[in-house]
Amino acid sequence: MGETEGKKDEADYKRLQTFPLVRHSDMPEEMRVETMELCVTACEKFSNNNESAAKMIKETMDRKFGSSWHVVIGEGFGFEITHEVKNLLYLYFGGALAVCVWKCS
Amino acid sequence: MCRSLVWIFCAGKLGRRERSDKDEGLWNCCFLCLPGTVFSICCHLLHATLPQISPSSPVPTSGLSLAVIFSYKRSVSVGRGTRKRDEDSGTEVAEGADEWAQSKATVRPPDQLELTDAELKEEFTRILTANNPHAPQNIVRYSFKEGTYKLIGFVDQLAVHFSQVGNLIPKDSDEGRRQRYRNNLVTGSEESAKLVISEAEVVEEEDEPKEAEAGSQTDVPAAEAAEKVAEELMTPKQPKERKLTNKFNFSERASQTFNNPLRDRECQMEPPPRTNFSATANQWEIYDAYVEELEKQEKTKEKEKAKTPVAKKMGKMAMRKMTSMESQSDDITKVTQAAKIVERMVNQNTYDDVAQDFKYYEDAADEYRDQEGTLLPLWKFQNDKAKRLAVTALCWNPKYNDLFAVGHGSYDFMKQSRGMLLLYSMKNPSFPEYIFSSESGIMCLDMHMDHPYLVVVGHYDGNVAIYNLKKPHSQPSFRSSAKSGKHTDPVWQVKWQKDDMDNNLNFFSVSSDGRIVSWTLVKSELVHTDVIKLKVEGSTTESLEGLQLYTVGCGTAFDFHKEIDYMFLVGTEEGKIYKCSKSYSSQFLDTYDAHNMAVDAVSWNPYHTKVFMSCSSDWTVKIWDHTIKTPMFIYDLNSAVGDVAWAPYSSTVFAAVTTNGKTHVFDLSINKYEAICNQPVVAKKKNKITHVQFNPIHPIIIVGDDRGHVTCLKLSPNLRKMPKEKKGQEVQKGPAVEIAKLDKLLNLVREVKTKI
Numbered sequence: 001m002g003e004t005e006g007k008k009d010e011a012d013y014k015r016l017q018t019f020p021l022v023r024h025s026d027m028p029e030e031m032r033v034e035t036m037e038l039c040v041t042a043c044e045k046f047s048n049n050n051e052s053a054a055k056m057i058k059e060t061m062d063r064k065f066g067s068s069w070h071v072v073i074g075e076g077f078g079f080e081i082t083h084e085v086k087n088l089l090y091l092y093f094g095g096a097l098a099v100c101v102w103k104c105s
Numbered sequence: 106m107c108r109s110l111v112w113i114f115c116a117g118k119l120g121r122r123e124r125s126d127k128d129e130g131l132w133n134c135c136f137l138c139l140p141g142t143v144f145s146i147c148c149h150l151l152h153a154t155l156p157q158i159s160p161s162s163p164v165p166t167s168g169l170s171l172a173v174i175f176s177y178k179r180s181v182s183v184g185r186g187t188r189k190r191d192e193d194s195g196t197e198v199a200e201g202a203d204e205w206a207q208s209k210a211t212v213r214p215p216d217q218l219e220l221t222d223a224e225l226k227e228e229f230t231r232i233l234t235a236n237n238p239h240a241p242q243n244i245v246r247y248s249f250k251e252g253t254y255k256l257i258g259f260v261d262q263l264a265v266h267f268s269q270v271g272n273l274i275p276k277d278s279d280e281g282r283r284q285r286y287r288n289n290l291v292t293g294s295e296e297s298a299k300l301v302i303s304e305a306e307v308v309e310e311e312d313e314p315k316e317a318e319a320g321s322q323t324d325v326p327a328a329e330a331a332e333k334v335a336e337e338l339m340t341p342k343q344p345k346e347r348k349l350t351n352k353f354n355f356s357e358r359a360s361q362t363f364n365n366p367l368r369d370r371e372c373q374m375e376p377p378p379r380t381n382f383s384a385t386a387n388q389w390e391i392y393d394a395y396v397e398e399l400e401k402q403e404k405t406k407e408k409e410k411a412k413t414p415v416a417k418k419m420g421k422m423a424m425r426k427m428t429s430m431e432s433q434s435d436d437i438t439k440v441t442q443a444a445k446i447v448e449r450m451v452n453q454n455t456y457d458d459v460a461q462d463f464k465y466y467e468d469a470a471d472e473y474r475d476q477e478g479t480l481l482p483l484w485k486f487q488n489d490k491a492k493r494l495a496v497t498a499l500c501w502n503p504k505y506n507d508l509f510a511v512g513h514g515s516y517d518f519m520k521q522s523r524g525m526l527l528l529y530s531m532k533n534p535s536f537p538e539y540i541f542s543s544e545s546g547i548m549c550l551d552m553h554m555d556h557p558y559l560v561v562v563g564h565y566d567g568n569v570a571i572y573n574l575k576k577p578h579s580q581p582s583f584r585s586s587a588k589s590g591k592h593t594d595p596v597w598q599v600k601w602q603k604d605d606m607d608n609n610l611n612f613f614s615v616s617s618d619g620r621i622v623s624w625t626l627v628k629s630e631l632v633h634t635d636v637i638k639l640k641v642e643g644s645t646t647e648s649l650e651g652l653q654l655y656t657v658g659c660g661t662a663f664d665f666h667k668e669i670d671y672m673f674l675v676g677t678e679e680g681k682i683y684k685c686s687k688s689y690s691s692q693f694l695d696t697y698d699a700h701n702m703a704v705d706a707v708s709w710n711p712y713h714t715k716v717f718m719s720c721s722s723d724w725t726v727k728i729w730d731h732t733i734k735t736p737m738f739i740y741d742l743n744s745a746v747g748d749v750a751w752a753p754y755s756s757t758v759f760a761a762v763t764t765n766g767k768t769h770v771f772d773l774s775i776n777k778y779e780a781i782c783n784q785p786v787v788a789k790k791k792n793k794i795t796h797v798q799f800n801p802i803h804p805i806i807i808v809g810d811d812r813g814h815v816t817c818l819k820l821s822p823n824l825r826k827m828p829k830e831k832k833g834q835e836v837q838k839g840p841a842v843e844i845a846k847l848d849k850l851l852n853l854v855r856e857v858k859t860k861i
Contacts (some may be wrong), residue, residue: 021394021395021398023384023394024382024384031823034308037753059353073388074386075387075388075391076385076386076387076388077386078380078383078384078385078387079383079384080381080383081381081382081383081387082379082380082381082382083379083380083381083382084377084378084379085377085378085379085380087377088382090382090384092386092391092394093394095391095392095395096391097387097391098386098390098391100384100386102382104379105376
């Protein structure tokens, strides 16, 4: 019973691997969806290199939504940031990654 | 000393310096001596012809050739020095010629020769020639041909004054062409600029001529400018040789427009608002978040599973329907109110004259018609759906004076079809406000006094139902059924009662099955109570085993007393009227042998507590005092009377309708024996009028016929007469007056009766 439960949890957990879970966001709906998709794409593409993923996200955001975006991707960090209102997205991805994207010029 | 102005006229040109032997050494010319200017030129030429100069110098000889011939009367000095001096004095002479008018005394230089007058007067002619003084006059050369020295007659007189090696190259030579080519390349790029410049120059040049000093010069530059323009026009693209601009004719002009002063402007926008945000991203935080999400998802899944799929579908469908309906109904509901108003307005406009009549028309002819009145037809209400159904019941709404209910059904025993309940408003004669349809014909209806939205109807099949007008359903809110004790025969009359002790709604119904049933609405269910059973008196027989059998009378009409709550009258098919009480279920209080045929309607007088009226298919209308067994008044109307109704405004007025389509209005105070109004109301004679009702407020009545039409009629003033008092006394109004009025009448009758 315990084993099956454990397996079930793992299976469920694994199912959530590619499910981005938005922890905090104050972006408008469209922007948020776009950014989420972009983050997912970037993280999947550069699954072993956070820096490149962050770079890709940052550059794309700069192009789309204006300059001075900041992106942090990692598995263990704490942060305190000042961001422009309605330009923050903080999401978890893949069960272990956390992505924080904000704009501040 | 004398002086003389020497004026020598110039002779024609000698042409080229083709010297012929004749002319050797001698030039015969003269020059024009003008004071000042030309003389200086002459002096220049003189210097040029000094002995140093060889006659072979290339002195331009085209045009005027000048030699100076001095002819002066001064003493000639020998040698060049003197000549110089003479020249100087000659100059002096010319200049002195200007001044000679001023002073005649001459100033003599100290070293001047002194001569005698005779010597002074001597004229010497000097001839200056262009011969080269250095040129030898007798050159001898050895001629090898002849072997002797020969004298060369022709001696070259050319004297070179000045020579310079020039750097001009002929255009067509090789070098010239090469240079030109090179120049073209260099100036090719500048040609456009040059064009502009040259054009500008041309423009300037054209402006220039106007400002040129000498008038004669204007033509030349203008011509040149025109030439240049023509050149440019013809060869705009060819590389032009640099135009040599004559500085006298062309000058460059430039101007600078005023540059607006520069000003600095700064602006600072408000920066987009910023807030702080902080969080931690750890493995355990991430894990927790995901687990939470999982749980949420599972919960929603369970919820979905808990609902049955059908219900879920239904819910979804309902939701969809609701949303679509809402969206539809939103559109409609927004419009309904407006549409309703517009509909009413349109109706009012269409039936404008009718509305005006209803409000304001008072038949003036009534003054002339003594004691008689008329009924003015107003609106006619009909509906397609109720076309073939007879009007079986009419009722005015107690609250809304323009609203009335019409029940449709069929009196025909054989042809029974569906029934309809329509509610019309006088404001909209073309379409009913509410439509309810039922399976069985409606035979009677009543509206609640306190709850004007509750309508109770009795059906042909014995059922009773309550309709709630507030709810849009077309189905009754409450309905009796076989289980709940419906009648077994058509329900002929229903009437609301006051709410019972528990504030439940309560109504009575009478039917042909002989039962009078009291229905109570308890917790949305109809509960029935048999109030009384109509037994035909005298018909009780004892059967076996001691059961009492009785024939059941068929109740056809009833009416409750206005003041005495428990007392009510029931009319039966046998023609009897029973006075009953709610409390006694088996015994009647009284019985009246009213009619020979079925009693169609009974009605208490609204004012007089003792008086009631009944009508029947035996063509009669009878007015009773309930204490007296015999009727007070009997009226024979020549046709079966369908309905009779008291007027709400007077105790002595009532209306009766007959099956021949006539409406009779009686006013007992005016005419005890005859109707004051006897008027056919419906168009076709075959139309039987089935019911009549007075409007409680307005002076109108509605009559329904068996074709499903309801006609609204206005009572003329004669029919609405109030009792006239003697002048000086106040006109008393109120129920007391009415009662008194009726009493008076009744007393008359009673007296007569008692007398009889």
